[in-house]
Amino acid sequence: MRNRSAAAHHDAGAVFDALGEPVRREIIARLHGGPSPVGKLADQLTVGRPAVSKHLRVLEGAGLVRHESHGTRNLYALAPEGMVVAQQWLVGMWDVALAAFADAVDEAARQQRADDVPIEDPGEEDS
Amino acid sequence: MTIAPLRREVLVDADRTLAFAVFTQRIGAWWPVDVHSVHGAGATVVFDAEEVGGRLVESKAGADDAVWGTVTRWEPVDAVAFTWHPGQGPERASQVSVTFEDSGGKTLVRLEHTGWEAFGERAQEAREEYDHGWPVVLDAYAALAAA
Numbered sequence: 001m002r003n004r005s006a007a008a009h010h011d012a013g014a015v016f017d018a019l020g021e022p023v024r025r026e027i028i029a030r031l032h033g034g035p036s037p038v039g040k041l042a043d044q045l046t047v048g049r050p051a052v053s054k055h056l057r058v059l060e061g062a063g064l065v066r067h068e069s070h071g072t073r074n075l076y077a078l079a080p081e082g083m084v085v086a087q088q089w090l091v092g093m094w095d096v097a098l099a100a101f102a103d104a105v106d107e108a109a110r111q112q113r114a115d116d117v118p119i120e121d122p123g124e125e126d127s
Numbered sequence: 128m129t130i131a132p133l134r135r136e137v138l139v140d141a142d143r144t145l146a147f148a149v150f151t152q153r154i155g156a157w158w159p160v161d162v163h164s165v166h167g168a169g170a171t172v173v174f175d176a177e178e179v180g181g182r183l184v185e186s187k188a189g190a191d192d193a194v195w196g197t198v199t200r201w202e203p204v205d206a207v208a209f210t211w212h213p214g215q216g217p218e219r220a221s222q223v224s225v226t227f228e229d230s231g232g233k234t235l236v237r238l239e240h241t242g243w244e245a246f247g248e249r250a251q252e253a254r255e256e257y258d259h260g261w262p263v264v265l266d267a268y269a270a271l272a273a274a
Contacts, residue, residue: 091133091135093163094133094135094238094240095135096159096162096163097157097158097159097163098135098137098236098238099137100157100158100159101137101139101149101150101157101236102137102139103157104149104153104156104157105139105140105141105145105146105149105234106139106140106141108141108145108148108149108153109139109140109141109145112141112145
């Protein structure tokens with residue numbers, strides 16, 4: 001369990017690291033408009049083509065972007081499955097919290113039952 | 128791009144009154160602050176008022192209180208909902224809604240987390256806070272959803 005969690009953290013960490021850079025977020029935003037070659041991305045951004053290529057490699061490494069070859073053209077596109085890792089991490093948070101909540105309810109219910117057990121005559125009534 | 132709501136549910140062996148009370152009044156007893164909080168182990172969490180407008184506040188000795196969100200719905204035994212912006216301002220809140228449904232004497236607790244699109248682009252800080260195990264990483268989704 002600890003190992004699985006560590007692996008998930010590692011993957012999600014790569015996603016967040018990749019998105020932690022403004023130019024890379026800008027690239028992601030541009031790619032929402034559809035697949036694009038490196039040159040076109042560089043034209044739209046304020047950084048040069050080599051920098052764009054480098055950012056694309058980071059995004060690809062995190063699983064957020066993938067490239068497709070169309071003849072001589074190399075197009076970059078969003079890889080939505082990259083966000084799945086990040087989403088799983090968030091789901092994991094709620095699962096941990098809700099499991100702790102369920103344990104607390106169990107404990108409280110046990111306590112309540114123990115308190116409610118009539119030791120002698122339970123004849124007392126409300127009002 | 129819209130992001131699908133996150134939905135989780137858990138069936139607890141207690142009536143709705145108890146399930147609601149544990150979720151709200153006793154959140155400080157069960158919320159896993161050691162892994163999911165702004166201040167880490169030793170912090171406590173509480174709804175500071177049991178009504179709409181009440182706040183979910185994390186406190187720890189020697190640290191400033193961290194407001195995680197504000198109650199938007201307080202309907203004992205049926206539902207509680209609150210905004211969700213731990214580690215950042217209310218303008219970046221998403222929404223968490225929790226409902227309590229009777230299920231043959233047990234209670235089905237459903238949680239829905241929506242509105243992640245409201246987050247801005249703040250992934251640097253998200254990453255930093257992520258290292259502390261905190262889901263401000265939601266920002267990262269926003270980077271993808273914002274376009």
